[in-house]
Amino acid sequence: MTTSFEALLPGTERALLHRVAVAQAEGRAPSFVGAVVRDGALVWSGSRSCVDGHAPDADTQYRIGSITKVFTAVLVMRLRDEGLLDLDDPLERHLKDTGVGEVTIAQLLAHSGGLAAETPGQWWERSSAALRPELSDVLGESPSLQTPGRRFHYSNPGYTLLGSLVEAVRGVGWEEALRREILDPLGMDRTTLDPVAPRAGGFAVHPWADVMMAEPSEDLGLMAPAGQLWSTAADLARFAAFLAAGDDRVLSAASVAEMRAPASPAGEGDWEGSYGLGLQLLRRDGRTLVGHTGSLPGFVACLWVSVDDGLAGIALANATSGPAPAVVAADLVRIVAEAEPRFPEPWRPLPADEVDADLLALTGPWYWGTYAYGLRLGPERSLVMEPLRGPGRRASFRVLPEGGWVGLNGYYAGETLRAVRRPDGSVSHLDLGSFVFTREPYEPGDAVPGGVSEDGWRGL
Template sequence: MTSSFEALLPSTERALLHRIAVAQTEGRAPSFAAGVVREGKAVWFGARSCVDGHEPDTGTQFRIGSITKVFTAVLVMRMRDEGLLGLDDPLEKHLPGTGVGEVTIAQLLSHSAGLAAETPAPWWERSSGTLRPEPADVLGERPTPHPAGRLFHYSNPGYTLLGSLVEAVRGVSWEEALRGGILEPLGLTRTTLRPVAPHAGGWAVHPWADVMLPEPLEDLGIMAPAGALWSTVGDLGRFAAFLAEGDDRVLCRASVEEMRVPAVPPAAGDAEGGYGLGLQLLRRDGRTLVGHTGSLPGFLAGLWVSVEDGVAAVAFANATSGPLVPTVAADLIRIVAEAEPRIPEPWRPLSEAEADPELLALTGPWYWGTSAYGLRVSPGGGVTLEPLRGVGRRARFRPLPEGGWIGLDGYYLGETLRVVRRPDGSVSHLDLGSFVFTREPYGPEDAVPGGVDEAGWRGL
């Protein structure tokens, strides 16, 4: 996201401020802070506080809870890209002795490893990390209550194991790997493991009276990779821009896109949710959001990105419960996207190199059986195949070095599209994962699986 934009319209800014003001008032949060990023640039910040003149600013730290998991996932994906591990590797290959069997790294990233949601008592978020000095201490006697790979079951201990994996493979602490691998390259100078002033204090607000109680601040020890970080609206805005486009200094675009692909079905009863490799997925207001929510005693946080709209939002509150912070972050995206929709790039013709006559000759209608599809050339030598009428499977494809194309989305994700030629070199048909697309519907000379009735088409 690199375009330069003017500030938001005054009406849009007022709508954003109204949304967080309502959240702070109705949610009874001591303070509330939020920001919006558009096309990689911070375009709005707003804050409310119960103390006049003491609103947080873009550099005020809040604890971000489980948004920390996204940072841990990026560190793991980076090690994959460097060839230090494979996502299908069993955890025990790199971190022996955990007792979780053949659970894979990908399953841990996607919360499908079957691990328990929480550690043995006492509750880890409100007790000292010294009670759990080793990975075995966060797993308990029955570490995998569910079969691995079968269902989504959110697991904080799972991300503790991933943090220990980072340390084992890198040979440095998780905090040091985080600093060198993500924070320094992206310039996230106000994202830290421990609070650095100025920072908000964590509060519990009485459910039936307008009074508050300070929440304790615990060092979470080895549970830190699951939820210990502190950050700011400014830093998480920059991190959101990274989650939209990638950054080769940290993780390339393709790997960030891979993190956004659903890895497991949504949990039962959660039709609008899902989870990729370290990223929550949400379908809301007709758009797909990726990011994460977070909470620890005294703090609530939300980070969402709409890649299609080029808009991201971050929201914080320093309350244990009350304001629906992740919902507010999603609403901020909706407000901007609907009030000021993304302006598309100007249409431009293909370059001379992309206007390959052989590729252009493949464009136009093709038939899978009697279903009509159109093949369109995309920039970079890619193609798009889409139904011309009725329902059907639309997919984009990128070119392969050895020829043909590989599917990028939908039913044909990862499937190969190739041109099949006759002995004389002319095009016979397109093969897409064994599906045959011909220039005519059931042409008598075409390579239709099962053949074509010799009598041809007929009336009643």
């Protein structure tokens, strides 16, 4: 099945279907669905099945496990944007008597709150929610294992707390908030708490024999915000478009970008990936992927978005283990990105009202000591500074209403850039977080901290 205003090339589609076929065969999955989103639209989906003549499509439901956590995180970010809480608030300011101390909402979103990975007692994914009727049953007597904020440690109970936080602050159930605030606005009517046909059955495949067994499908109860949802490739394509660009009906582009930024210290050996505010981050094939993996007995899933490529890959399978959806979803993105690279936007001059003589006078070469930098004018009176030769710190700056610019990334994130003027109004130098940038390297008479040697430049 292919739906798009601009279909993929036949060779690309064959390569994608081949990747899904290999994943289903080598992963020994009863069925496997893959899909690709390009520039916000579902452009390809394909599947393979162990049943001849019958295969799932982009409208077939699979359980998506921990991809559910991203939806919970979006609900929390909406509360923040409405001013109902702050991410740095201790959870217990809004949800009393949890026993997690000063753990903040941001730390729970980023899995850096130091909470246990799983619930006490029976394996929650394969046991009745009736065993965990209260938060105390989810958290146990000692929910904290590590000092909050020190390192990434994945915590399923942490997202149960966030779901309960949504209910406490919003005043409605997590499911109602999810449907009303995310699923309905994005048109995700095939994403549900309980399965709705057509849907795949979940299976365990024997590790040493080609036989399989049906897996139970439990209602997760209080753990639902950590992994309850069922969805389809088509619905996840809509969600992928939202994660790439935001949607003001749900969450602004700026807030979604905040979710995509690293927010948790990496654990030992985890340097290829990180975690944002509810989103997994991965560096693979030279690109940054954001999204989430998911698994519950009988199912594995993954959604990866490459914002820079305008692409997303989706992989869904109905086997407890074997398929590698995180690898396959990344490969689907790579196949399209390499076969059909994104066209750049046409170059266009800046609007006339964004350019004036004073701004143009700031552009060009500047020197921090002997490091050479170029300052370039961007849209909406923004600035970009980048090294002209050798190593250096690249940074983008947004104009401030009160004057000057604020750094948006890298070393200078949050730092202020100012043009310091002489009494006659000409620019003496740039001040960037106390660093002085001059038009010439160590020019006598310039505002160089510590002064300039009277001997000037000389040879040996």
